[in-house]
Amino acid sequence: MKKYTALFIILGFLLFGSAADLSAETPGKSEPKAIIVTPPAPKFTDAERQTELARRRIEVFKRMKPNSIFILRSAEPRNYAGDVDFYYRQENNLYYLTNLKQNGATLVLVKNGDKNQEYLFLPKRSPQAETWNGRMYSNEDAQRISGLKTIVEASETQNFLQAVKDKKPFTAKDGTSIAVAAENTYFLLPFTERDADGMAEFRRENEFAKSLAGYKTENARPIVDDLRLIKSPYEIKLMQHAIDITTEAQMRSMAMVGRAKHEYEVQAEVEYTFRRRNADYWGYPSIVGCGPNATTLHYVESQGEVKHGDLMLMDVGAEYDHYTADVTRTFPVNGKFTKEQAEIYQIVYDAQEAAAKLAKPGASFGQVGDAATEVIKDGLFKLGLITDKNSDQYRVWYMHGFGHWLGMNVHDVGNYGKPLQAGMIFTNEPGIYLREDALEYLPDTPEWQTFAAKVRPVFEKYKTIGVRIEDDMLVTNSGVEWMTRKLPRSIAAVEAFMAKAEKEVSLAQAEREINPAFAVFGFSQSNLPENKFGFVFPSGKTVRQGWIWTGKSATLSGLNHVHLHGE
Numbered sequence: 001m002k003k004y005t006a007l008f009i010i011l012g013f014l015l016f017g018s019a020a021d022l023s024a025e026t027p028g029k030s031e032p033k034a035i036i037v038t039p040p041a042p043k044f045t046d047a048e049r050q051t052e053l054a055r056r057r058i059e060v061f062k063r064m065k066p067n068s069i070f071i072l073r074s075a076e077p078r079n080y081a082g083d084v085d086f087y088y089r090q091e092n093n094l095y096y097l098t099n100l101k102q103n104g105a106t107l108v109l110v111k112n113g114d115k116n117q118e119y120l121f122l123p124k125r126s127p128q129a130e131t132w133n134g135r136m137y138s139n140e141d142a143q144r145i146s147g148l149k150t151i152v153e154a155s156e157t158q159n160f161l162q163a164v165k166d167k168k169p170f171t172a173k174d175g176t177s178i179a180v181a182a183e184n185t186y187f188l189l190p191f192t193e194r195d196a197d198g199m200a201e202f203r204r205e206n207e208f209a210k211s212l213a214g215y216k217t218e219n220a221r222p223i224v225d226d227l228r229l230i231k232s233p234y235e236i237k238l239m240q241h242a243i244d245i246t247t248e249a250q251m252r253s254m255a256m257v258g259r260a261k262h263e264y265e266v267q268a269e270v271e272y273t274f275r276r277r278n279a280d281y282w283g284y285p286s287i288v289g290c291g292p293n294a295t296t297l298h299y300v301e302s303q304g305e306v307k308h309g310d311l312m313l314m315d316v317g318a319e320y321d322h323y324t325a326d327v328t329r330t331f332p333v334n335g336k337f338t339k340e341q342a343e344i345y346q347i348v349y350d351a352q353e354a355a356a357k358l359a360k361p362g363a364s365f366g367q368v369g370d371a372a373t374e375v376i377k378d379g380l381f382k383l384g385l386i387t388d389k390n391s392d393q394y395r396v397w398y399m400h401g402f403g404h405w406l407g408m409n410v411h412d413v414g415n416y417g418k419p420l421q422a423g424m425i426f427t428n429e430p431g432i433y434l435r436e437d438a439l440e441y442l443p444d445t446p447e448w449q450t451f452a453a454k455v456r457p458v459f460e461k462y463k464t465i466g467v468r469i470e471d472d473m474l475v476t477n478s479g480v481e482w483m484t485r486k487l488p489r490s491i492a493a494v495e496a497f498m499a500k501a502e503k504e505v506s507l508a509q510a511e512r513e514i515n516p517a518f519a520v521f522g523f524s525q526s527n528l529p530e531n532k533f534g535f536v537f538p539s540g541k542t543v544r545q546g547w548i549w550t551g552k553s554a555t556l557s558g559l560n561h562v563h564l565h566g567e
């Protein structure tokens with residue numbers, strides 16, 4: 001009998017106890033969840049999309065010289081390894097003007113005097129190709145998506161290019177004729193021979209343009225770059241969606257980080273959310289760095305431990321319909337900033353605020369960034385991490401730029417000299433990084449060594465802290481809109497959010513081991529001895545994980561970094 005009594009008590013406890021717990025954990029209307037689920041994706045009708053794309057093409061025509069021809073080719077597939085390619089991604093400008101993702105397509109814009117004509121070369125559907133690689137566009141599909149009316153089979157592209165070269169009329173097998181009596185040709189081209197990215201991306205265009213005689217060849221990139229710098233309401237909706245997906249991913253990470261053991265588990269939460277919300281992909285490899293790893297700007301290994309007491313820095317961005325977000329949050333693993341972490345964080349936060357206050361139509365991007373820099377200098381000086389505000393000392397701790405244009409490229413196209421204008425979107429992303437070896441790699445001059453000796457005692461208190469906060473800002477008619485505003489940012493908001501959100505994400509207990517051999521040392525061209533910022537490094541030892549800065553110049557990489565670009 002005793003046994004049964006005990007059983008009933010337990011049963012009763014389970015029944016009533018769990019019911020009570022359930023009501024406590026299932027918020028009613030009065031208690032919304034902390035994590036904001038991504039709203040439905042924006043939807044456009046065929047007519048809305050066609051009107052938008054036609055408008056963009058008209059803007060290109062307006063900027064083309066009379067009697068000119070613009071030939072825009074789709075991206076080439078990029079090899080991953082052996083017979084495997086990377087996931088295909090259309091060239092941004094072709095996508096911007098057509099919304100077509102087809103490999104092997106070419107857009108031709110012909111301006112004869114004031115008359116504009118548009119042609120699309122499109123591969124013919126092939127049952128065999130479709131069996132292996134999926135459905136291709138029919139002509140009707142391509143017309144419906146892009147609004148382009150005249151379509152020529154892509155098998156005739158080479159004949160057409162030859163006709164352009166020979167300055168002869170081109171008539172396709174279906175009778176479509178294209179006038180090539182142009183004086184000017186436009187292609188997307190590298191800006192200079194040293195533009196390594198452009199040389200790779202526009203290789204075929206560059207080679208073809210160089211083979212032409214009797215034309216004035218123009219680079220079309222300034223035209224499309226100018227257009228893409230100002231986002232239309234249509235584009236802003238897509239950008240907002242990419243940002244909302246990223247916001248949810250960041251929120252879920254903040255909710256589970258306290259229970260993660262390794263960085264890759266947190267990265268998995270981000271990329272799970274991207275895929276779950278049907279993002280195309282990420283816009284750039286996720287940066288998920290905990291503790292000292294937060295001080296490596298482009299840290300991508302994700303093999304480090306997640307430790308209570310450390311900060312986690314997450315710089316991640318979902319890409320949706322070719323538009324990418326770029327959002328960084330830095331938060332304490334255990335949900336509570338230490339005094340030192342909070343001091344550094346608050347400086348970065350205040351720097352963002354100062355920049356945002358200045359940002360409005362007419363302001364220059366440089367001035368806005370300078371406002372952030374002044375706050376960082378002041379803050380570092382007050383803490384004793386620099387001794388001279390009128391020097392470059394702050395570049396030891398803030399070595400990248402304030403921000404960059406954001407759009408189809410994470411570092412989007414556009415002239416940084418232009419005054420801000422409604423419709424521009426940029427990132428506001430100051431940061432402070434106290435690498436544990438920073439003082440060991442200063443130049444061997446009396447000035448720098450005196451600096452090192454003076455700041456070392458303070459540095460010891462803050463070392464290994466890395467903080468970046470990055471928000472995506474839309475310039476409006478009167479100022480800026482924080483497109484990332486739903487994501488907690490102030491110290492109080494982050495701590496309150498983490499306490500509340502923790503129970504909203506369950507963490508799968510995965511195999512929690514790492515293979516040290518997975519460690520990656522750097523991932524981009526800029527790590528090569530001669531990097532694109534103009535440094536020439538002596539060949540030799542690898543100094544730091546993630547970068548191949550060598551010797552004494554390592555700490556001062558920020559001095560020569562292009563100031564306008566962020567990370």
Ligand SMILES: [Mn+2]
Nearest residue numbers: 326427566567
């Ligand atoms: Mn960025």
